[in-house]
Amino acid sequence: MAVSDALAGLDPAQLEAVEHGDGPLVVAAGAGTGKTRVLTARVARLLEAGVPPERILLLTFTRRAASAMLSRAAVMCGDAQAAQRIAGGTFHAVAHRIVAEHAQHLGLADVTVIDPDDVIDLIDLLRAEHGLDGTEVRLPTTRTIADIASRAINTATPARAVIEEQFPWALEQADAIAGLLRHYRARKRERGLLDLDDLLIAWRALVADPDVGARLRARWDWVLVDEYQDVNQLQVDIVRGLSPDGRGLTVVGDDAQAIYAFRGASAGHLLELVEAYPDATLVRLERNFRSTQQILDLANQVRPGELRLRLVADRPQPGARPTLVTCRNADDEARTIADRILAAHVDGTPLRSQAVLMRTGSHSAQLEVELKVRGIPFHKFGGIGYLETSHVRDLLASFRVVLNAADEVSWYRLLTRHRAIGKASARALAGILADGGIDRAADAVAAAPAKGRTLLASTLSLLGAVDSTTVVPELVEACRGAVDPLLRAYYPDWQRRVTEVDGIAQAAARQSDLRTFVSEQAIDPVNVAGDWAKQPHLDEDWLTLSTIHSAKGLEWDTVHLLRANDGAMPSDMALTSSVGLAEEERLFYVALTRARDVVDVYVPAQLPTHPSAFMAKHVAAKPSRFLTEPARALMESVSTAAVTSGPAITRAVGAPRVRTDAFDELFA
Ligand code: ATP
Numbered sequence: 281m282a283v284s285d286a287l288a289g290l291d292p293a294q295l296e297a298v299e300h301g302d303g304p305l306v307v308a309a310g311a312g313t314g315k316t317r318v319l320t321a322r323v324a325r326l327l328e329a330g331v332p333p334e335r336i337l338l339l340t341f342t343r344r345a346a347s348a349m350l351s352r353a354a355v356m357c358g359d360a361q362a363a364q365r366i367a368g369g370t371f372h373a374v375a376h377r378i379v380a381e382h383a384q385h386l387g388l389a390d391v392t393v394i395d396p397d398d399v400i401d402l403i404d405l406l407r408a409e410h411g412l413d414g415t416e417v418r419l420p421t422t423r424t425i426a427d428i429a430s431r432a433i434n435t436a437t438p439a440r441a442v443i444e445e446q447f448p449w450a451l452e453q454a455d456a457i458a459g460l461l462r463h464y465r466a467r468k469r470e471r472g473l474l475d476l477d478d479l480l481i482a483w484r485a486l487v488a489d490p491d492v493g494a495r496l497r498a499r500w501d502w503v504l505v506d507e508y509q510d511v512n513q514l515q516v517d518i519v520r521g522l523s524p525d526g527r528g529l530t531v532v533g534d535d536a537q538a539i540y541a542f543r544g545a546s547a548g549h550l551l552e553l554v555e556a557y558p559d560a561t562l563v564r565l566e567r568n569f570r571s572t573q574q575i576l577d578l579a580n581q582v583r584p585g586e587l588r589l590r591l592v593a594d595r596p597q598p599g600a601r602p603t604l605v606t607c608r609n610a611d612d613e614a615r616t617i618a619d620r621i622l623a624a625h626v627d628g629t630p631l632r633s634q635a636v637l638m639r640t641g642s643h644s645a646q647l648e649v650e651l652k653v654r655g656i657p658f659h660k661f662g663g664i665g666y667l668e669t670s671h672v673r674d675l676l677a678s679f680r681v682v683l684n685a686a687d688e689v690s691w692y693r694l695l696t697r698h699r700a701i702g703k704a705s706a707r708a709l710a711g712i713l714a715d716g717g718i719d720r721a722a723d724a725v726a727a728a729p730a731k732g733r734t735l736l737a738s739t740l741s742l743l744g745a746v747d748s749t750t751v752v753p754e755l756v757e758a759c760r761g762a763v764d765p766l767l768r769a770y771y772p773d774w775q776r777r778v779t780e781v782d783g784i785a786q787a788a789a790r791q792s793d794l795r796t797f798v799s800e801q802a803i804d805p806v807n808v809a810g811d812w813a814k815q816p817h818l819d820e821d822w823l824t825l826s827t828i829h830s831a832k833g834l835e836w837d838t839v840h841l842l843r844a845n846d847g848a849m850p851s852d853m854a855l856t857s858s859v860g861l862a863e864e865e866r867l868f869y870v871a872l873t874r875a876r877d878v879v880d881v882y883v884p885a886q887l888p889t890h891p892s893a894f895m896a897k898h899v900a901a902k903p904s905r906f907l908t909e910p911a912r913a914l915m916e917s918v919s920t921a922a923v924t925s926g927p928a929i930t931r932a933v934g935a936p937r938v939r940t941d942a943f944d945e946l947f948a
């Protein structure tokens with residue numbers, strides 16, 4: 281296929297964007313209008329025109345999105361090798377590469393990335409060290425503290441102001457919280473740890489540096505960004521810093537799909553960019569090439585915007601009406617979804633053309649069990665696979681202490697897997713090992729509680745037998761050997777976990793660069809969540825389970841929307857503010873606009889009191905408030921049984937992924 285063939289199918293507005301020269305270009309358009317396709321075609325066009333691939337930087341929100349675009353561009357321009365040489369990936373992944381490359385410049389010996397759960401562990405550790413963990417101390421939970429830090433960073437607001445505005449009940453503790461966050465920042469620096477926000481902060485600092493910034497600007501002539509509606513201020517600064525005059529800059533996005541306000545993204549970045557560059561060109565795309573008109577009618581109803589922004593389908597047939605499936609309870613919901621997935625499969629829609637989307641990862645607890653029982657293979661993206669990730673993270677922690685002995689959080693994690701070592705001892709031992717590395721193994725063993733010494737000595741001797749210079753398969757094998765007995769000691773269901781750990785161990789053993797692999801898992805743990813969820817049979821065809829956040833930009837023939845209940849979607853947490861509610865509405869809109877042909881929306885009449893508990897009591901649940909009368913009028917209603925609906929459920933649904941770090945001044 282030549283690029284010209286790919287261009288032949290584009291409509292005039294799309295073509296204008298693809299053929300645009302090197303002036304700053306902003307494509308602002310609705311879901312499914314071909315923004316990503318335009319970006320891909322533009323990349324293919326540049327390659328065809330002889331632009332060296334290394335001179336192109338392509339930024340996306342997920343690793344999957346980046347690799348999908350690059351392989352499509354490769355097909356279009358017929359040069360797979362060239363496309364592979366493009367610098368592409370998520371903001372965090374690219375930041376990681378650049379930061380690693382400039383570690384010395386940043387005063388870092390090593391770059392070890394910690395994920396949001398490590399952040400919680402580290403702040404917990406510091407709380408204990410500073411006597412802020414007892415019940416007599418009235419500090420908010422660590423998650424809330426991490427959340428405060430994250431909002432401070434991502435919106436460039438002092439922590440105190442964030443507390444005043446969003447956590448007024450914690451105001452009395454503002455000094456203690458700010459103090460704790462300063463310790464957190466100092467400890468990360470001391471141990472060479474970077475959290476996800478630190479990566480962006482460091483990248484931005486490098487871009488702002490006169491020498492390094494100039495070199496980075498000279499590296500890429502073309503910077504292209506997908507899903508620009510969801511960037512935060514740090515990312516805006518990076519993009520504008522890389523392209524101060526807008527030469528070669530292309531961004532595409534859709535404000536109606538902005539779903540990261542909780543992380544500091546604010547709608548309006550797209551148009552701000554148009555104003556920032558006086559010679560910017562704004563292209564709007566009008567036709568939706570993805571969904572049927574019936575699906576778009578429902579989406580338009582959920583988010584009634586200006587007439588001009590309503591989605592209009594390019595497809596000639598209006599398609600089938602979306603279905604509203606009322607179920608008895610969460611178990612019935614799980615069975616019904618599985619039934620309908622299999623029915624669609626029999627009717628010719630393979631599993632890979634279907635997805636189950638959910639507001640929060642934990643909502644699929646019952647469904648995951650149902651799918652496993654029926655042998656329906658699936659991959660889960662986004663959220664935390666509730667059955668799984670913990671033990672995989674144990675193995676990653678062992679890699680990390682071998683690669684960076686100062687990684688105190690990972691030591692702590694491994695030590696708490698020792699049955700006989702309590703949290704307080706684990707903290708003390710983690711400190712010893714992080715300070716002195718494996719050389720202090722004997723001291724650590726001596727300081728451990730007597731009944732834990734034998735196992736600890738064996739763990740440390742296995743880990744001590746390898747170091748960062750060991751060849752990867754051997755290093756991985758040693759770590760696996762060290763972690764196995766811990767899993768056996770810690771988890772009653774260790775057998776399954778050991779098998780699953782083998783999956784990730786095998787993937788790790790194939791890497792040429794383990795350090796990058798480990799950091800990538802912290803940045804975007806997609807592969808961890810996927811690889812070993814795969815079932816042995818039918819394994820070329822599998823179903824996608826995904827949070828709506830992780831489904832951004834993607835599409836399937838059939839979309840099953842799980843748990844459209846108040847309290848789940850919109851989530852409980854959003855119900856208290858109108859800002860939150862608007863964001864939930866955009867999420868609902870994003871979910872609906874992922875479907876090409878079929879949308880099934882599931883509404884259980886009863887839900888468990890806890891999202892992932894199997895034995896929990898079921899209580900009456902209300903349909904989502906987004907399923908208004910006019911919206912329902914556009915849907916086909918089916919019900920698995922006569923049901924009664926009751927009062928709204930009030931329960932906590934999982935928190936958003938928090939991200940933290942600190943600019944010192946924000947925590948003064
Ligand atoms: P989102 O906002 O969800 O990210 P988008 O604007 O990026 O959507 P794309 O994913 O690029 O939209 O395109 C949506 C679908 O429409 C894809 O399957 C794409 O291949 C198809 N498509 C885009 N443009 C055309 C076209 N001109 N002719 C036919 N199909 C098209």
Ligand code: MG
Binds near residue numbers: 315316317506833
């Ligand atoms: Mg897109």
